[in-house]
Amino acid sequence: METCRLKEDIRVFCDPARSFPYGIAGAFAALEKLLPNRHNRVFFGLSRKNAQGMVTYQAAASEAHRGETAKHGCDTFVIPCGEYLAKTIPDWRTRENSVARAFALLLADPRVDTQFPTVEWYEDCDTVTCMVRMDPAKKEGPVTEPFQCINHTKMSELC
Numbered sequence: 468m469e470t471c472r473l474k475e476d477i478r479v480f481c482d483p484a485r486s487f488p489y490g491i492a493g494a495f496a497a498l499e500k501l502l503p504n505r506h507n508r509v510f511f512g513l514s515r516k517n518a519q520g521m522v523t524y525q526a527a528a529s530e531a532h533r534g535e536t537a538k539h540g541c542d543t544f545v546i547p548c549g550e551y552l553a554k555t556i557p558d559w560r561t562r563e564n565s566v567a568r569a570f571a572l573l574l575a576d577p578r579v580d581t582q583f584p585t586v587e588w589y590e591d592c593d594t595v596t597c598m599v600r601m602d603p604a605k606k607e608g609p610v611t612e613p614f615q616c617i618n619h620t621k622m623s624e625l626c
């Protein structure tokens with residue numbers, strides 16, 4: 468497990484999956500169709516449990532320029548700056564269960580902000596970083612920072 472300090476908020480477009488986990492690919496396809504271009508964007512997955520205990524999932528992509536999300540009339544979300552626990556998974560497509568295992572490990576940490584969705588940061592087609600926001604009130608001691616995510620470009624360019 469690593470820690471990450473996101474120095475800037477990231478505004479994203481969102482498209483909800485019709486079901487979890489089977490609707491995830493369709494949500495990303497719909498989101499990509501909506502966006503004017505895929506280049507210079509970072510893709511995310513946002514998930515949380517609803518009141519009935521079911522997982523809800525949103526495919527998300529960073530806005531290419533400030534105010535872009537408002538032009539398209541779609542759902543938006545802000546991934547706020549702050550400290551996150553993180554686990555990077557290379558070659559995740561061949562080990563899809565590793566994403567669920569990573570989140571189980573991260574969510575077991577007592578410092579987690581349980582009111583905030585989990586975040587999948589797709590660095591590229593093969594690498595995903597699973598992230599959970601840390602609750603500042605629960606943080607014990609200093610956060611070590613093996614990498615710092617300073618803006619919404621690829622994590623490999625930042626860290």
